[in-house]
Amino acid sequence: MQYFPLFMDLTDKAVLVVGGGEVASRKTEALVKAGARVTILSPEISATLRTLWQDDVIQWIQQCYDSAFLTRNYVQVWATTDHASLNHQIYADAKLLGLLVNVVDDQPYCDFITPAMIDRGAIQVAISSGGASPVLAxxxxxxIEAILAQNLRVLAQFCGEKREHLKAKRPDVSARRRFWEAFLADPMVKETRDPAVLEHMYQRYLAEPEQVVREVVWVVCDADVELLPMKAVRFMQQSEQVLYHQDIPPEGLDLCRRDAERAVFDSRAQLQDLLVKARDETRCLCIxxxxxxxxxxxxxRVTGERQFGSGVYHRE
Known part of the structure; x- marks a missing residue:
């Protein structure tokens, strides 16, 4: 993994975009949407940028590039001109000041890259190929966008507004997580865009006493993890603890819940010792x-514990 994925807060942060053409316009619109204070450095700018400038949304320095315009006040610098040599000079000048630089469509000269984005308000999904294939991304x-619910914007806003309220009602972190999992799995919650309906469902789930249900699932996982059934993957992503054999492929473990407690074993005796404690303390256990x-x-495996397998297939 060459690039570490993260979301950067650009609210009221100064960003410099060198260039005033179509590429600069696209990047500037996205930066403005993220709340950045954008300054354009270019002798000429597109009609889109001119409108933003006339509306006092961005600043415009109507000059050709000069390193004197670079300062450490900027958290990002974007080089979007049509001249590769100039873009490379901007990169070199910015690096002398320790600034983060993106030379558009020139990956070796990028400290960061922009992914393909899905925007649902507070919910954002970013897909990146590390610059290898933007079209594939x-x-x-x-x-992914075709299968994501259109009510995610409303749902995310509602959940954000209820975070502190639920903390007071459910002080235990695990209890809150289970509440949200049950709430968000409700078919009505998944479909509605009406905050009043969400409020009704929230209060209904809040009034119901929490039921302690323990579930243990055994997953047989070999090299081809794509053969795992969907039910197995869903449970793996809900499990609070994962006990796994040392030969389980990394791709299989990646399908498990990221914050689940994990313990590795390499023998029957080790697994037996781990199970004694895990069965008593873990609500959702995956082996x-x-x-x-x-x-x-x-x-x-004891009665009631389900088993899923990755299956075996043969090609002619």
Whole structure:
């Protein structure tokens, strides 16, 4: 992973965009939407940028590029001119001041890159190919965007408004997480765009006593993790604790809940010791084993504990 993914707060932060053409216009519109204070440095600017400038949304320095215009007040510098040599000079000058630089469409001269974005208000999904294939990233974005609910903007705003209220009602972190999981899984919550309906459902779930339900699932996972059934993956993403054999592929572990407690084992005896405590303390427990290892530990599975397998297939 060459680039570390993060979202940067640009609210009221100074950003310099060198260039005034179509590329500068696209980047500036996105930066303004994120709340940045954008300054354009260019002798000429597009009609879009001129409108933003006339509306006092951005600042415009009507000059050709000069390193004297660079200062440490800027948190980002964007080089968007049509001249590669000039963009590279901007990059070099900015680096002398320790500034973050993006030379558009020139990955070796980028401290950061911009992903393909899905915007649902507070919910943002970013897809990046690390600069290798922007078109592929855009295609993936379109595929994901087609399946995301349109009410996410309203839903995210509602959940944000209720965070402090729920903290007072459910002081325990795990209890709050389980509340939100149940609330967000409700079909009515998934579909509605009406805040009044969300409020009604919120109060209904809040009034219901929390039921302690323990569930243990065994997942047989081998090299081809795409063969895992959807039910297994859903449970893996809900599990509070994951016990996994040392031969489980990293791709399999990546499908588990990121903040789940994890413990590795390499023998039947180790797993048996881990299970004694985990079954009593964990509400949602996932045990991941390879097909070869499952034969040695299958008798440790007790009545009621479900099993999912990645399956086996043959190609002619």
């Amino acid at each position: 855009r295609n993936i974005r379109e595929s 991941m084993v390879t097909a070869a290892e499952f034969q040695a530990v299958a008798d440790l």
